[in-house]
Amino acid sequence: MTIHKEGYKILFVLLCVLALANYAVRYYLPTSEMAHQFALIASLIVYLLVLQFFRNPKIQIDINENLVLAPADGKVVVIENTEESEYFKTERKQISIFMSPLNVHVCRTPVAGLVKFFEYHAGKYLVAWHPKSSTENERTTMVVETANGVEILVRQIAGAVARRIKWYVSANQKIQQGQEYGFIKFGSRLDVFLPVDTDVNVNIGDITKGGRTVIATLR
Template sequence: MLKPKVPVAKEGYPFIGGLAFTTLFFTLQGISLPAWLFFIATLFSLAFFRDPERFIPPAENEVVSPADGRIIIAEPVTDDTFTQSRAYKISIFMNVFNVHVNRAPLSGNVDQVIYRAGKFYAADSEKGGLQNEYCGVVMSHTSGYKIAFVQIAGLIARRIVCWLEPDDKIERGHRFGLIRFGSRVDLYLPENSDIRVQVGQKVRAGESILAAMPQEKSGPSSSSAQS
């Protein structure tokens, strides 16, 4: 049984509380139009910061989606920034109506958390992928492979929240952060992963299976990962 929790991310409390207070103020003053506008904004904030429970698929080698949204990129790339290797990149675009709480795609050990300040272009654009502010997590999986998942700010996103630090252990499907008001998450997997999604497909964080990890990596990196 899942433990009951408040179904709203705590990062949303200041926004929801402030809007609700303003709604109440205008209501008590009898000023109808601003009261209705702030009431609608309060409902939008409640919906935006919703944090529903998810049911994580049981197979540990299956990569679950780190975000709700739509697949906009699914292709092999050379990743010089995070894994320093050939990788398969999957990008998930989140619009303002998606759940924005992010979840770990796999279990493993956090090696690096890389933050870069940047621009705020539309998250689903080529410029957004290259120049926007981001926070990337590089993680070692028990198979010996490294993967990376990267939170990227969007046109109206101004706050990336990542709760992870180097040497943290994280469990597959567990919450690791969120991005306020629209953006995207990029995922870098081993190039020989068994990819199970395609561009245009809609996915749910912690539940949708994006790929299956390859067999255990041979060589020194694998043995060190298990020691």
């Protein structure tokens, strides 16, 4: 288990803030041992909660070009056929995964291939499960073409709490299945758009593990 690079600055700043807060409590309430202990315990709880958010466990990826892996840890909240209006402009099968603040927030590529399209969109911060969050929130859209010519679209979506999307890929880049391609801070959602004849391997409410759970099988 390691700490993700996106957490280094935040964790350092938080450590300084909490240290100053504890110093202030001791300075202004020098005789109150209860206040000292409360401040210390509260600081430890806050720091550990933020620390666990940036955890980055090492995982084993079982490569299979016919399978679509979950792009993130979370819960399946949408499985439906819908019109994808940004890139395909046709009906696609959508699988959406909601990531709570307690999930690992590393975003992984569901398939291997060539990044045919990548775009960042500034936007709103509606709650991640809102139907319009997929088209109105801050988001990125990535389309990967597999070796068999199948195009898969993956969309990072910021939520009401998650207000910072990071990505590490660009168009015309080759990527591996399960490769880390981004990170979303503090709660979010990922949408995957597949061909309509794709066989879905998960159900609404299922818990996924990024890079390990098989969410669909390509034909």
